[in-house]
């Protein structure tokens with residue numbers, strides 16, 4: 414049996430497990446495991462990889478994460494706070510592992526195989542069940558005290574918006590005002606059921622454009638890639654670009670030209686595969702680091 418790289422995109426509703434012979438978008442085998450309890454879910458994922466000749470394993474996981482200990486932090490996902498993700502795989506499989514956020518993973522996938530090639534710094538933003546932000550600087554995911562959490566940026570409420578906000582921590586942060594659940598709670602209908610001319614989309618662009626400006630000011634990215642289910646709505650990207658340009662108000666001269674902004678804020682190219690393709694990159698890196706220095710701690 415030839416050696417392969419293993420990848421997991423660990424999400425709040427499903428774990429996508431895959432193996433491939435080399436990094437890239439071509440996955441050899443893929444299996445979806447519903448996210449239930451940590452014990453059940455991690456055991457099923459371990460079984461998927463057991464018996465395969467793994468060079469390394471990459472895990473791109475929903476957060477927030479304690480990257481040093483390889484665990485899940487203060488997630489609202491029931492039962493998963495403190496979930497010992499890395500230990501489960503290290504003990505069962507004994508392979509080099511690299512662990513990062515799902516959005517840092519997606520950023521790596523888009524950077525190496527999708528819409529972010531040769532763009533540095535690169536930011537990936539997912540707008541879906543939550544809002545998450547992966548940030549790559551010099552090709553590396555940003556880690557520090559923890560990892561970027563720009564989904565919880567505070568946004569200026571539009572005067573006519575009385576919605577309380579859906580974030581269990583901050584109520585009306587970006588995620589609380591603009592995630593998929595926020596759209597559904599505010600309008601009584603999921604975004605996928607709202608027509609193109611519904612006022613929801615201008616409001617959505619109002620909040621997301623504020624985040625675009627903040628990210629541009631703080632990180633100075635060469636590109637921001639937008640993905641996630643909410644971004645599937647036709648026309649939303651155009652509204653975000655338009656509103657971002659208005660909010661920047663000519664201050665960032667390079668982006669005053671709409672053509673430049675079209676290059677700055679782009680849709681994801683890998684779609685739903687960005688996370689798993691990025692996790693495969695993490696697996697490759699884990700194997701490389703291990704061959705140079707022996708097994709890394711995590």
Ligand code: ZN
Nearest residue numbers: 565580583586
């Ligand atoms: Zn929040």
